[in-house]
Amino acid sequence: MESRTGSGAPLRVSDLTIAYRDKPVLWEVDYTAPASGMIAVVGPNGAGKSTLIKACLGLVPAAAGSIEVFGQPARRQRRLIGYLPQRESVDWDFPASALDVVTMGLYGRIGWLRPVRRRHREEALTYLEKVNMADFADRQIGQLSGGQQQRVFLARALAQDARLYFMDEPFAGVDAATERAIVAVLEEMDAQGRTVICVHHDLDTVPKYFHHVLLLNNRVVAAGSVGEAFTRENLQKTYGGRLALLEQAGEALARSA
Amino acid sequence: MNTATSLATVSYDWPPLHEVLAVLTLNAGYNAASVVVGTMLLGIAAGMVGTFALLRKRALMSDALSHATLPGICMAFIVAAAIGTTGRSLPVLIAGAAVSGIVGVLFAQFIVANSRLRQDVAIGVVLSVFFGLGVVLLSYIQTMQTGSQGGLHHFILGQTAALKRSDALLMGGIALLALLATTALFKEFRLICFDEDFARVQDWPVSRIDLLMMTLVVVVTVVGLQAVGLLLIVAFVIIPPTAARFWTDRLGAMTLLAAAFGGLSGYLGSSASALFPDLPTGAVIVLVSGAIFVVSMFLAPGRGVVADVLRRVRMRTRMAQEHVLRSYFELFETGHYRDWRTSRVPREALLLYRDWHRRGLGLLLRLMALRGLLTLHGDEVALTDKGREEAFRITRTHRLWEQYLTTHADLAPAQVHGPAELVEHVLTPQMIADLEERLAVVGRRPRADAMPQSAHPLPDAGEGATP
Numbered sequence: 001m002e003s004r005t006g007s008g009a010p011l012r013v014s015d016l017t018i019a020y021r022d023k024p025v026l027w028e029v030d031y032t033a034p035a036s037g038m039i040a041v042v043g044p045n046g047a048g049k050s051t052l053i054k055a056c057l058g059l060v061p062a063a064a065g066s067i068e069v070f071g072q073p074a075r076r077q078r079r080l081i082g083y084l085p086q087r088e089s090v091d092w093d094f095p096a097s098a099l100d101v102v103t104m105g106l107y108g109r110i111g112w113l114r115p116v117r118r119r120h121r122e123e124a125l126t127y128l129e130k131v132n133m134a135d136f137a138d139r140q141i142g143q144l145s146g147g148q149q150q151r152v153f154l155a156r157a158l159a160q161d162a163r164l165y166f167m168d169e170p171f172a173g174v175d176a177a178t179e180r181a182i183v184a185v186l187e188e189m190d191a192q193g194r195t196v197i198c199v200h201h202d203l204d205t206v207p208k209y210f211h212h213v214l215l216l217n218n219r220v221v222a223a224g225s226v227g228e229a230f231t232r233e234n235l236q237k238t239y240g241g242r243l244a245l246l247e248q249a250g251e252a253l254a255r256s257a
Numbered sequence: 258m259n260t261a262t263s264l265a266t267v268s269y270d271w272p273p274l275h276e277v278l279a280v281l282t283l284n285a286g287y288n289a290a291s292v293v294v295g296t297m298l299l300g301i302a303a304g305m306v307g308t309f310a311l312l313r314k315r316a317l318m319s320d321a322l323s324h325a326t327l328p329g330i331c332m333a334f335i336v337a338a339a340i341g342t343t344g345r346s347l348p349v350l351i352a353g354a355a356v357s358g359i360v361g362v363l364f365a366q367f368i369v370a371n372s373r374l375r376q377d378v379a380i381g382v383v384l385s386v387f388f389g390l391g392v393v394l395l396s397y398i399q400t401m402q403t404g405s406q407g408g409l410h411h412f413i414l415g416q417t418a419a420l421k422r423s424d425a426l427l428m429g430g431i432a433l434l435a436l437l438a439t440t441a442l443f444k445e446f447r448l449i450c451f452d453e454d455f456a457r458v459q460d461w462p463v464s465r466i467d468l469l470m471m472t473l474v475v476v477v478t479v480v481g482l483q484a485v486g487l488l489l490i491v492a493f494v495i496i497p498p499t500a501a502r503f504w505t506d507r508l509g510a511m512t513l514l515a516a517a518f519g520g521l522s523g524y525l526g527s528s529a530s531a532l533f534p535d536l537p538t539g540a541v542i543v544l545v546s547g548a549i550f551v552v553s554m555f556l557a558p559g560r561g562v563v564a565d566v567l568r569r570v571r572m573r574t575r576m577a578q579e580h581v582l583r584s585y586f587e588l589f590e591t592g593h594y595r596d597w598r599t600s601r602v603p604r605e606a607l608l609l610y611r612d613w614h615r616r617g618l619g620l621l622l623r624l625m626a627l628r629g630l631l632t633l634h635g636d637e638v639a640l641t642d643k644g645r646e647e648a649f650r651i652t653r654t655h656r657l658w659e660q661y662l663t664t665h666a667d668l669a670p671a672q673v674h675g676p677a678e679l680v681e682h683v684l685t686p687q688m689i690a691d692l693e694e695r696l697a698v699v700g701r702r703p704r705a706d707a708m709p710q711s712a713h714p715l716p717d718a719g720e721g722a723t724p
Binding site for chain 2: 057079114
């Protein structure tokens with residue numbers, strides 16, 4: 001696997017600045033993800049957590065800086081990257097069953113113009129089994145509960161068979177059974193040597209589920225192992241009071257553009 | 258413009274039956290058959306392409322596209338006439354239509370990207386301005402001395418009867434290609450319609466796939482212009498998939514149904530046009546697909562309006578029945594009736610206990626008797642074994658939910674009855690087991706065979722009716 005993925009950290013972000021409509025939301029982010037262990041991205045609302053992972057996925061353009069995945073520019077390594085979007089971003093009325101959604105995780109490997117075949121659907125079903133959702137394979141996605149929907153999308157991410165995963169709040173608004181199922185899957189992914197980076201809201205469970213943490217508030221406040229970086233002092237720096245000046249500067253830039 | 262005159266001179270004489278059959282069975286000559294088959298293929302392609310346009314939320318964009326084709330058609334005609342060729346060459350006009358249609362769409366997208374205007378506003382502007390320009394050009398063309406401008410107005414309302422055989426073959430052939438392309442790109446289209454970001458992450462060239470999809474919409478629109486007309490071709494693209502969506506939750510089935518609905522509309526519309534040569538085909542096609550839409554909207558199982566109303570009525574009836582059962586149980590509990598196994602309860606007691614509509618309660622009781630929940634004895638009611646079991650279950654569920662709200666949601670006992678009235682009907686056995694577990698944690702494990710206390714005092718309405 002080393003030879004295919006190249007050497008280097010799973011993710012290396014250097015001097016990354018990102019602006020929405022010319023208003024910077026992330027300033028000069030420097031971050032290197034460790035080779036193993038689950039990573040939580042933590043910070044208040046509007047801190048740029050989702051923006052950071054969307055930039056790594058190539059969904060949001062960077063104003064400056066570089067993003068490398070396993071030693072190569074991220075945009076050349078997309079086959080190695082998996083994604084679990086935020087639940088709100090999905091059109092739940094779309095005519096698709098749970099199995100259809102999971103099968104979409106395989107499309108990248110199926111390739112141009114080739115139809116989805118039975119063996120693809122059978123493979124997709126094994127991923128649904130991993131999240132205990134095989135019984136709901138034929139259910140239209142809008143008719144699933146919130147937790148079930150989240151598990152279907154996790155199964156789709158599994159189907160991507162990626163080395164580096166970005167997940168946007170996988171635990172948001174899910175029931176206890178789903179939370180357990182997600183944790184089990186994440187632990188398995190970790191054991192297989194895959195890197196998982198989650199935007200995470202619930203500070204209480206950070207030490208329980210994650211090994212590393214990236215504290216973000218429009219800039220990197222602290223990063224490192226949970227033991228070192230997830231401290232009261234760092235949390236206060238992350239959540240206590242927004243940096244008013246940083247925000248004002250951003251707004252001034254937006255106006256001048 | 259002489260659309261108005263052509264509408265006024267429609268011949269309404271019903272053709273003889275053998276002629277109708279000949280057209281419908283494609284036996285009315287090679288020419289008529291080519292037109293019918295060509296329009297049907299167009300309908301199939303439009304339904305399939307339209308499915309994705311609809312799911313990509315491009316329905317209005319295709320309306321802007323079709324209206325924006327008119328100036329292109331007119332300019333192509335003027336240019337062709339100026340350089341001396343005959344202006345009524347379909348490929349030339351189609352090329353003009355495609356160019357100005359695309360310019361219109363790009364212009365609308367430019368407005369959205371570079372202003373604060375929303376897409377619907379941008380589309381409204383483009384659609385009307387381009388169409389206005391087209392109408393001005395069209396009236397200019399009417400004054401030209403070429404003599405071949407006669408059929409141009411057919412592009413507005415559509416006229417398959419005016420199609421030459423070569424036109425029909427061209428239309429059918431291109432529609433067939435669009436249909437095959439959509440089939441080949443089914444997986445790619447599904448992906449970008451459902452989750453564009455995910456497609457990007459998988460390294461799909463989303464904007465190129467999008468361009469392919471838009472191209473297919475353009476192709477179907479412009480080749481169908483002469484047959485269906487630019488005013489109504491958007492309906493040909495949008496109505497069949499919208500109708501199809503009512504019948505299924507599967508994209509594959511939806512695409513096939515949309516193709517079938519579009520094909521049927523095209524077939525019937527062009528047949529009608531062959532039988533009544535003055536009838537605008539576009540309008541007939543849209544009426545056929547509109548009829549399919551109305552039937553789908555009301556009668557489709559699952560998503561249809563009738564099915565929805567039935568579902569709600571059934572749910573309400575069930576809730577009302579369960580309220581009768583709980584009232585019955587509580588009348589015994591409050592001590593107005595002694596023997597839960599044998600005593601009968603007068604209707605009047607139920608009426609006093611809860612605010613029923615007298616006649617509604619009568620109907621409800623008869624329905625419950627039919628379902629074997631109770632037996633009617635003149636003015637009195639007795640539960641069957643099955644009814645008693647249900648009454649116990651529903652009352653217990655109601656009470657458990659009340660307890661849960663007081664112990665876990667910090668509601669006062671006076672507040673919990675209303676929510677429990679709604680929730681008691683929808684709790685599954687699994688949820689009830691969960692509920693019992695949670696109550697056990699706070700030291701209030703309910704017994705399976707005993708009724709928990711009500712969280713609030715029960716209404717005392719039974720007095721007057723006590724036997």
